[in-house]
Amino acid sequence: MIGLALTTVAGQGTGLAELAPPPGMALVPSGRYEPLFRGEKDPKEVAVEAFLLDVAPVTNAEYLEFVKANPKWRRSEVKRLFADENYLKSWADDLDFGAANRSNAPVVHVSWFAAKAYCAWKGKRLPTTAEWEYAAAASPSRADGGKDTQFKQQILAWYAQPSVSNLPPVASNAANFFGVHDLHGLVWEWVADFNTAMVTGDARGDTGLERKLFCGSGSEGTNDRENYPAYMRYAFRSSLKAAYTVHNLGFRGAKDL
Amino acid sequence: MKTLFLIFALQVAFLAGAGERKPACCVTNRETASAVNSPAFTDKSLYQLDSVWNSADGGKLKLAELKGKPQVVTMFFARCELACPVLVHDVKRIEAALPSELRGKVGFVLVSFDSERDTPEVLRSYRERQELNAATWTLLQGKPDDVLELGALLGIKFKKDAQGQFAHSNVITVLDPAGEIVYQLNGLNLDVAPAISAIQKTVN
Numbered sequence: 001m002i003g004l005a006l007t008t009v010a011g012q013g014t015g016l017a018e019l020a021p022p023p024g025m026a027l028v029p030s031g032r033y034e035p036l037f038r039g040e041k042d043p044k045e046v047a048v049e050a051f052l053l054d055v056a057p058v059t060n061a062e063y064l065e066f067v068k069a070n071p072k073w074r075r076s077e078v079k080r081l082f083a084d085e086n087y088l089k090s091w092a093d094d095l096d097f098g099a100a101n102r103s104n105a106p107v108v109h110v111s112w113f114a115a116k117a118y119c120a121w122k123g124k125r126l127p128t129t130a131e132w133e134y135a136a137a138a139s140p141s142r143a144d145g146g147k148d149t150q151f152k153q154q155i156l157a158w159y160a161q162p163s164v165s166n167l168p169p170v171a172s173n174a175a176n177f178f179g180v181h182d183l184h185g186l187v188w189e190w191v192a193d194f195n196t197a198m199v200t201g202d203a204r205g206d207t208g209l210e211r212k213l214f215c216g217s218g219s220e221g222t223n224d225r226e227n228y229p230a231y232m233r234y235a236f237r238s239s240l241k242a243a244y245t246v247h248n249l250g251f252r253g254a255k256d257l
Numbered sequence: 258m259k260t261l262f263l264i265f266a267l268q269v270a271f272l273a274g275a276g277e278r279k280p281a282c283c284v285t286n287r288e289t290a291s292a293v294n295s296p297a298f299t300d301k302s303l304y305q306l307d308s309v310w311n312s313a314d315g316g317k318l319k320l321a322e323l324k325g326k327p328q329v330v331t332m333f334f335a336r337c338e339l340a341c342p343v344l345v346h347d348v349k350r351i352e353a354a355l356p357s358e359l360r361g362k363v364g365f366v367l368v369s370f371d372s373e374r375d376t377p378e379v380l381r382s383y384r385e386r387q388e389l390n391a392a393t394w395t396l397l398q399g400k401p402d403d404v405l406e407l408g409a410l411l412g413i414k415f416k417k418d419a420q421g422q423f424a425h426s427n428v429i430t431v432l433d434p435a436g437e438i439v440y441q442l443n444g445l446n447l448d449v450a451p452a453i454s455a456i457q458k459t460v461n
Contacts, residue, residue, distance in 0.1 A: 043419060080300040081410070112409060195409050196416040242409035 025052040025255065026179035031143065033134040048134045053127060054252035056106075056170035056181045057189060058118060060097035063107035066118045068095060073114060082113035086245045104169035106187050106250040112242040115190045115251035124253030126192035129237070131254060133230065136183035138176040145176070155229045158185045163248040184229070190251040194237045303410055304436035308403035310368075313380035313396035320436070323395065327459045328364040328432045329452070332404075332413050334371035334423050335383040343445045344427050345387060351429070351449045352393070355456070363456055365394045370408075370415050370423040372401045412441070433459035 021027045030050040067074045067088075074094040078087055089109045092098040097107075110118075112126075119125050127135070139145030146152070171181040183189075240249075298305045304321040312318055331348050333341040348365055355363060367389075369375035375383075380396040389396075399407070408415055415425035431440040431452055440455030 079298075079305060081302060081305055193405060195405065195412075195414045238414065241412055242406070 021052050024055055026055045028053050028135050028178045031134055033130045046130055048130050050257055051131055052255040052257060053135055053180055055179060057187060057250045057252045058107050059104050059170055060107045061103040063118065064095065064097055066121055070121060073117060082243060083111035084243050084245050087111060105167040106170050108187055108247055108250050109245040111245050112190050112194060119253045122253055124255045126190055126251060127254035128193050129191045129196065132191045135178055135180055138178050140174050140176055143177050155184045159229050159232055187248050187250040188236055194240055299435045299437055302436035303432060308399060310397040310399045311377050313377050313384050315377050323364060323366065324436055325434050326362055326364055327434055327456045328366050330366045330430045330432055332368045332370055332408060334369050335375050335379050340427050340445060347445065348429060351452050354449050354453050361393060368397045368407060370404060370425055372399060372404055431455045
């Protein structure tokens with residue numbers, strides 16, 4: 001399934017098709033991304049350079065290799081500055097993620113620091129908000145999923161459901177147009193610049209920003225009031241702190257070309 | 258000459274990878290004692306960060322070098338015309354409100370969002386313009402990733418706009434001598450009394 005997805009991506013006329021992505025990563029071609037929130041004078045779209053993105057979130061089994069090689073990221077060793085007390089809470093022990101059927105499920109209860117450290121260890125980095133949102137805008141059949149009504153409805157349906165306690169394996173659902181799985185429908189994901197989401201409270205109507213707390217474009221407003229899922233992601237990101245670990249928050253790696 | 262020595266000492270300390278060791282010029286007896294007694298950082302200490310910063314004095318430093326006395330940390334940028342002047346004024350109000358026994362024993366740190374433009378020279382002239390005491394105020398420029406990381410730790414959100422201005426939350430953070438966050442002032446023009454008492458508690 002993953003192999004098929006990669007072939008699809010490599011077959012696109014990006015001019016970069018001859019560069020096969022490394023195993024487990026997909027090439028997301030350059031494009032444009034319309035930020036949900038922006039300042040009054042900011043351009044409506046930002047250019048996103050082509051980049052590589054993991055086709056699936058990092059799994060428990062993959063994360064286990066990381067903590068084996070990096071003892072300071074084990075549950076009992078990690079410093080509270082870098083991960084709160086729920087770090088890897090669902091694991092049975094330092095080097096045991098519990099039931100074997102969890103090996104391919106996404107790792108959750110990881111902090112931003114932990115996610116960043118894992119990516120660095122792999123020679124990768126976390127995707128930026130722009131990269132993540134751009135990749136996530138693709139439906140299974142087109143890069144611009146915003147025009148795909150069925151796709152939008154499916155996402156809304158997922159956002160309306162409480163997350164399950166036993167997460168299914170990654171890549172159980174169809175890949176999107178770029179060959180990437182699970183950007184919707186499995187877990188929330190960390191992005192490198194999560195603390196650039198300038199949303200506080202309900203900013204859907206007017207700016208709603210606590211003006212006193214912000215300088216400059218406290219006038220930053222949303223441009224797409226219909227896009228509830230994107231709004232929810234921004235709100236979720238803006239509620240995070242770097243050491244937080246959450247039961248339905250994982251991550252995946254990205255890389256420059 | 259003194260400045261040159263300071264720069265030299267800081268660089269030597271940096272090159273030597275000195276985590277706990279500090280240049281002789283910047284270490285008070287009290288700091289030496291605490292460094293000897295507690296070589297490791299506490300679990301929530303910001304001084305665990307490995308990032309290396311450029312200071313307005315032209316030297317490089319790790320945050321761990323700020324250890325040993327309470328520090329009031331604020332993120333800003335020099336070209337900011339809206340909130341930052343008020344924010345920095347608020348920090349000055351904290352400095353002015355310190356009881357006499359704490360004068361000179363509390364550090365003030367301004368970290369720039371603007372990695373590109375706030376070079377040590379720019380920060381130095383900002384420090385002069387704002388009449389900030391070079392002995393107690395540390396102004397820092399860092400790499401974008403390190404600024405993002407520090408912002409994340411302080412719970413500060415910021416975003417660069419098309420004009421190169423930064424939208425940012427206005428937060429003043431009090432760190433205890435070990436580098437843990439003990440108090441945060443969120444917003445502008447607020448009463449600084451709680452910050453003063455937070456600082457007092459860290460040294461009592």
